[in-house]
Amino acid sequence: MLFKLAKSFFDNILIMSKLLEITYQIEDIASVARQILERVSSKTLLFYGDMGVGKTTLIKSLVKAIGSHDDVSSPTFSIVNEYATKAASIYHFDLYRIQDEEEALNFGFEDYLYTSNWVFIEWPENAKNLLPEDANSIEIFHKNTTSRSLKLSQNTILTQENAIEQHKI
């Protein structure tokens, strides 16, 4: 597994390990969604990428692959959409328009986290101090008009104790 040192704070280090890296066209998106679901280690997924790169398009495909028949649309004005599945719900946030983290706290953003539901968040950078540390991230990059690439990664907090145990540092 490939480890990248992302950030250090206090005595702990945040490690980002890559779970999947793929270049895809819109026609391949159902297969991309299945590959993501086979590899995720969290049900909270953070979608990073420029405006119009394909975050909502990928979420549509993931919602379908999880088994919901609900229509997926960008929740820009409602901030959150809920989609039903046979098991857990899927909450889809678009934080593009929130002014600050207090606004997210005021609509109860934190109550959606740390449950057994799926939580998909577009523009997570607008609430970066409120995000669960063990969420998975999906970064999408624009390659050309029809191709995108994405990287799925998981975050692990490495404390001094488990660093020696797990990674022989």
Ligand SMILES: Nc1ncnc2c1ncn2[C@@H]1O[C@H](COP(=O)(O)OP(=O)(O)OP(=O)(O)O)[C@@H](O)[C@H]1O
């Ligand atoms: N390979 C591809 N993967 C995803 N989208 C693609 C691809 N090729 C073309 N597209 C197009 O790019 C657009 C992506 O729009 P989408 O709304 O998903 O972006 P977004 O990242 O959610 O934008 P925003 O930041 O405004 O929420 C769609 O029109 C889609 O058809």
Ligand SMILES: [Mg+2]
């Ligand atoms: Mg979107």
